Amino acid sequence: MLQAGAKTLSVSRGISLGIRQHCNKTPGRLTGSRGISLVSIRRVWDKTPGQLTVSGAVSGEQLGAKVKVQGWVRSVRAQKANLFLHVNDGSSLQSLQVVASSELNDPLLTFGSAVEVTGTLRKSPHHNQPVELEAQQIHVVGQCNPVDFPFKIKERHSLEYIRQFPHLRCRTNAFSSLLRIRSEATTAFHSYFKENGFVQIHTPVITSNDCEGAGELFQVEPSGPDNEEEENFFSVPAFLSVSGQLHLEVMSGAFSRVYSFGPTFRAENSQSRRHLAEFYMVEAEVSFTQSLEDLTKVMEDMFRSATEHVLAHCAEDVDLFHKHVTPGHRVTVEAMLKKRFPTITYSEAIDILNRSSENFAFPTDWGCDLQTEHEKYLVKHCGNVPVFVTDYPYDLKPFYARDNQDHSEHTAAAVDLLVPGVGELCGGSLREERLDLLRARLEEAGLEDTYSWYLDLRRFGSVPHGGFGLGFERYLQCILGVDNIKDVIPFPRFSHSCLL
Numbered sequence: 001m002l003q004a005g006a007k008t009l010s011v012s013r014g015i016s017l018g019i020r021q022h023c024n025k026t027p028g029r030l031t032g033s034r035g036i037s038l039v040s041i042r043r044v045w046d047k048t049p050g051q052l053t054v055s056g057a058v059s060g061e062q063l064g065a066k067v068k069v070q071g072w073v074r075s076v077r078a079q080k081a082n083l084f085l086h087v088n089d090g091s092s093l094q095s096l097q098v099v100a101s102s103e104l105n106d107p108l109l110t111f112g113s114a115v116e117v118t119g120t121l122r123k124s125p126h127h128n129q130p131v132e133l134e135a136q137q138i139h140v141v142g143q144c145n146p147v148d149f150p151f152k153i154k155e156r157h158s159l160e161y162i163r164q165f166p167h168l169r170c171r172t173n174a175f176s177s178l179l180r181i182r183s184e185a186t187t188a189f190h191s192y193f194k195e196n197g198f199v200q201i202h203t204p205v206i207t208s209n210d211c212e213g214a215g216e217l218f219q220v221e222p223s224g225p226d227n228e229e230e231e232n233f234f235s236v237p238a239f240l241s242v243s244g245q246l247h248l249e250v251m252s253g254a255f256s257r258v259y260s261f262g263p264t265f266r267a268e269n270s271q272s273r274r275h276l277a278e279f280y281m282v283e284a285e286v287s288f289t290q291s292l293e294d295l296t297k298v299m300e301d302m303f304r305s306a307t308e309h310v311l312a313h314c315a316e317d318v319d320l321f322h323k324h325v326t327p328g329h330r331v332t333v334e335a336m337l338k339k340r341f342p343t344i345t346y347s348e349a350i351d352i353l354n355r356s357s358e359n360f361a362f363p364t365d366w367g368c369d370l371q372t373e374h375e376k377y378l379v380k381h382c383g384n385v386p387v388f389v390t391d392y393p394y395d396l397k398p399f400y401a402r403d404n405q406d407h408s409e410h411t412a413a414a415v416d417l418l419v420p421g422v423g424e425l426c427g428g429s430l431r432e433e434r435l436d437l438l439r440a441r442l443e444e445a446g447l448e449d450t451y452s453w454y455l456d457l458r459r460f461g462s463v464p465h466g467g468f469g470l471g472f473e474r475y476l477q478c479i480l481g482v483d484n485i486k487d488v489i490p491f492p493r494f495s496h497s498c499l500l
Helices: 038-046 054-058 173-195 245-251 292-313 315-325 329-338 346-355 372-381 435-445 452-459 472-480
Strands: 008-010 016-018 066-078 082-088 096-101 114-123 131-142 257-265 278-287 343-345 387-393 411-419 423-430 465-471
Touching (some): 054 096, 054 131, 066 096, 066 131, 082 131, 096 114, 173 257, 173 315, 173 472, 245 278, 278 292, 278 472, 292 315, 292 329, 292 387, 292 411, 292 465, 292 472, 315 329, 315 472, 346 372, 372 387, 372 411, 372 423, 411 465, 423 472, 465 472
Parallel strands (some): 343 387
Antiparallel strands (some): 066 082, 066 114, 082 096, 114 131, 278 465, 387 411
């Protein structure tokens, strides 16, 4: 360490060099009192192993160099003369093979243990792996008892089984792949919006509006002995957000394209495979539009862009799902990307359902809301590709949906995107920008005072606009073929379950 004002430079191997301010008259070169140049010092420092991720190692970075890799043991195989480990640090599906002398074996070196390995990265003589780490030192950082560990070496555990261990399931190949895919999909959505001129808005998690019709609410109240006042903490009832839509509509009065990506909440007592109490929503609002086609184009382009990005950047992880978890689903994903998404009206959808030979559990009369069984049938009927359903009955949609003023059926300019295996993925509408029609509907619902601020948006520089929301977990279900939504989120929240 070289200290200000000091005359001693200590090197990692204990070499002490006296540095004299005028000891060397040769320009461009500094020599210590023992004749050791700074070039020699660099050589000493260069021997310090560099930190390397497993993904960097298996891709051949720093081949031939001395490196240090940290991770968790996925397999251990001890022979008479050699020891073989596979180490993974979560940076890739592929693990790094470590080859060591049997002298480095340690009773604590077991499946699941955390290790730090120092050695030289070499080309592997085996065809099924490009490189291996020739270990000089193995340090067990954290031990793991493989008998008690719920995941067993060389066993393929089902998603249902690993779901029982939310604090440990990230240690499995399937769930670590899911988390890398989820991370990359998040990047893909943000990239799409940035490349297409959208401004990201951080909408609040705590809100006083309930985005009427979006779902049951979790009310937010303070707890503890110091919060026993009868008055609300915020002076008005407050809830966990069910949607950022209304806040995006506020912003669409100043920005032509906005979006948000964050957690939303539903207090629905559901144990279904499609619902969670807490999930992530991608929501967007587009100003200066009077066409549902403008919205469906954004939805379709966004879906294609994000999916192509994930397939390109997470090929190995997606393949794990398509080969071992949901065999054959790759064909469905490729079909979704090759074909344009068809559009049908709600009335056409009802006609298709009524002409089918299916025995539906729920009625299919005009005016009934579409149920999951109806949505999945419509997707299959349209070629097992995503399909847009537009122009829903006006009475089925919230106050902000634009009135089509088609008096024969009276529909709203609303649209849902239905996808294979899931049903509804996106829901959106044009927003009612006409002040008189909006005020009349709010008065009818008794909400005019509650949403007086919403009417102000129409009084001051209002423009025709529309938007939609996409359920991020349902998107992951769609592209991976995962049946249960609880298997595509790190910590699922649903009724009677809030572990961790």
